[in-house]
Amino acid sequence: MAPRKMGRDALKLTSTEKDQAEALVPGWRAKHLRIDEAARLVILLAGLDHEPDTLTRLIRHADVDEQCAIYRGLCLLPDDTATVDVVHDVVGRGLRTHATPVFESIAHDNPWTATHFDEHRWNHLVLKAMFMEVALWPIKGFDERRNPELSRMALDFAAERRAADRALPDELFRCVAPYATLDQVERYLPNSNSSDGERWPDTATTRAVSLSLIEAEDAALREYVATHSPHVDAIASGSLEWSNHSSDTDRN
Amino acid sequence: MSATRPMYIDPHAHMISRTTDDYEAMAAAGIVALIEPAFWQGQPRTHVATYEDYLSAILGFERFRASQFGIRHYCTIGLNSKEANDEALAQAVMDILPRFAAKDGVVAIGEIGYDEQTELEDRYFRAQIELAKELELPVLIHTPHRDKKAGTTRSMDVCEEHGIAPSMVIVDHNNEETIDEVLDRGYWAAFSVYPSTKMGKERMVRLMQSYGAERVIVDSACDWGISEPLAVARTAELALANGVSADAVHLACYANALAAYGQSGQMNASDWLQAPGIDQRDSYAGNSILRGEREPVVTSGSS
Numbered sequence: 001m002a003p004r005k006m007g008r009d010a011l012k013l014t015s016t017e018k019d020q021a022e023a024l025v026p027g028w029r030a031k032h033l034r035i036d037e038a039a040r041l042v043i044l045l046a047g048l049d050h051e052p053d054t055l056t057r058l059i060r061h062a063d064v065d066e067q068c069a070i071y072r073g074l075c076l077l078p079d080d081t082a083t084v085d086v087v088h089d090v091v092g093r094g095l096r097t098h099a100t101p102v103f104e105s106i107a108h109d110n111p112w113t114a115t116h117f118d119e120h121r122w123n124h125l126v127l128k129a130m131f132m133e134v135a136l137w138p139i140k141g142f143d144e145r146r147n148p149e150l151s152r153m154a155l156d157f158a159a160e161r162r163a164a165d166r167a168l169p170d171e172l173f174r175c176v177a178p179y180a181t182l183d184q185v186e187r188y189l190p191n192s193n194s195s196d197g198e199r200w201p202d203t204a205t206t207r208a209v210s211l212s213l214i215e216a217e218d219a220a221l222r223e224y225v226a227t228h229s230p231h232v233d234a235i236a237s238g239s240l241e242w243s244n245h246s247s248d249t250d251r252n
Numbered sequence: 253m254s255a256t257r258p259m260y261i262d263p264h265a266h267m268i269s270r271t272t273d274d275y276e277a278m279a280a281a282g283i284v285a286l287i288e289p290a291f292w293q294g295q296p297r298t299h300v301a302t303y304e305d306y307l308s309a310i311l312g313f314e315r316f317r318a319s320q321f322g323i324r325h326y327c328t329i330g331l332n333s334k335e336a337n338d339e340a341l342a343q344a345v346m347d348i349l350p351r352f353a354a355k356d357g358v359v360a361i362g363e364i365g366y367d368e369q370t371e372l373e374d375r376y377f378r379a380q381i382e383l384a385k386e387l388e389l390p391v392l393i394h395t396p397h398r399d400k401k402a403g404t405t406r407s408m409d410v411c412e413e414h415g416i417a418p419s420m421v422i423v424d425h426n427n428e429e430t431i432d433e434v435l436d437r438g439y440w441a442a443f444s445v446y447p448s449t450k451m452g453k454e455r456m457v458r459l460m461q462s463y464g465a466e467r468v469i470v471d472s473a474c475d476w477g478i479s480e481p482l483a484v485a486r487t488a489e490l491a492l493a494n495g496v497s498a499d500a501v502h503l504a505c506y507a508n509a510l511a512a513y514g515q516s517g518q519m520n521a522s523d524w525l526q527a528p529g530i531d532q533r534d535s536y537a538g539n540s541i542l543r544g545e546r547e548p549v550v551t552s553g554s555s
Contacts, residue, residue, distance in 0.1 A: 060298050096334050096367070098294060098477075124368040127398040156401050156429070163428035164455060 027111035037069035052086035068105035074112035114141025137242035151179040170208035263509035264471035275321040281485035300344035316536035328362035362392025444473030445483040465500035
């Protein structure tokens with residue numbers, strides 16, 4: 001009913017309202033909501049009324065758009081133990097999806113996962129994002145939640161993709177930056193077979209690799225990127241960042 | 253059946269998601285038998301009743317549909333790793349599984365194993381290995397798509413903890429990173445040849461060139477996604493064209509699957525070599541696959 005009554009336009013917030021939303025729930029970007037999604041969340045919050053099982057029932061019967069609306073609003077739900085247990089369950093259900101919009105509604109601009117997932121679930125969220133070719137940079141809390149096991153999983157995934165002669169996800173190196181050494185990742189870097197000192201070409205991949213590794217923990221790896229990447233200055237000046245790295249038109 | 257016509261088995265095909273065109277093409281390409289592993293259907297079931305109906309369908313009407321194209325259809329029965337994460341559903345499914353697993357034509361417990369390697373997945377994986385031991389059935393392991401290498405190692409560790417012989421376990425969805433360990437530890441190593449993502453035909457042929465075909469099994473894993481029901485036949489043709497021996501192709505695309513799943517005592521070459529002919533005038537519980545005025549195909553037996 002919500003789209004029939006409200007339409008599907010973007011929820012047009014004033015800049016004051018955006019600031020208020022950010023202050024109330026940091027990292028949750030209300031500006032990405034559509035008006036019908038906002039309406040559904042208002043109805044959900046009004047009707048939930050300390051009966052978290054309602055959420056399970058709603059998710060079971062929800063179509064893709066309805067699921068996305070519920071998942072986008074996770075961090076507005078009550079934080080009592082009973083509700084959080086139910087939310088864990090419905091989020092798990094949502095993440096097992098093959099439908100990209102549902103996965104993204106949980107993974108992107110949604111601080112709930114970073115604050116509620118243990119390391120194992122967090123790592124599988126990130127790994128599945130790479131499998132589904134979903135961007136990592138809109139995942140809130142990503143840098144803070146990196147861990148050695150995620151780095152290990154990402155390196156195994158890189159080896160598997162390389163053995164299959166398939167490209168690596170552009171953002172994979174973000175997972176390994178605090179832990180991996182140059183020796184471990186050099187073979188996966190752009191132009192790793194070309195002569196020393198040759199600069200990487202300017203592509204979305206080299207932009208992502210540069211953003212990922214420019215602050216790598218390993219000094220040799222940092223140095224390697226500084227030598228090969230054509231993007232060091234753009235990153236330092238702030239003109240190249242995750243939000244524009246894959247688009248040529250947004251940059252400059 | 254003429255002596256020159258190749259015979260293949262597709263030991264992993266989710267035919268419930270495929271059309272009669274696929275059955276027709278598979279039969280024409282030389283598939284004589286296939287195995288339909290119980291799995292999820294792209295989105296999780298939420299009730300044990302829908303699970304029961306699914307298991308009944310793959311054991312019943314799907315077997316009939318296959319027979320209408322001259323293909324013998326077998327099943328594996330199990331609670332898959334994705335749906336194992338819904339504890340209420342999983343427990344209810346476990347209660348009904350033995351009834352289905354003991355039926356005719358069930359050649360293994362599967363596909364079971366890990367998806368995200370959670371505690372619930374682990375619990376139901378182990379419980380089903382025990383069920384397989386009790387029913388003296390092989391186990392078909394679905395190795396996880398994510399964190400595959402570690403998940404594959406762990407799957408075999410758990411099998412060994414439960415004391416099931418590697419020769420009774422088919423480890424599926426292998427790739428270049430897992431094949432060494434799976435073969436070294438004595439398991440059957442199956443490969444789902446799936447366009448673009450899991451394992452392409454060319455990669456499969458390269459693996460056959462490097463590793464030979466002992467305990468190697470090729471399957472299509474065709475399902476509701478973009479997949480190729482002719483993958484086994486096409487991989488066999490590509491392998492032969494690239495110098496893999498006819499004996500090796502026979503092992504990987506027919507004989508190994510028969511040897512592995514034949515351990516169930518439920519799958520024998522005589523099932524298709526001495527099969528009655530196709531009679532599309534048959535119906536299943538009153539349901540025919542014929543629609544409209546189509547002329548039914550009727551052939552004599554293959555022996």
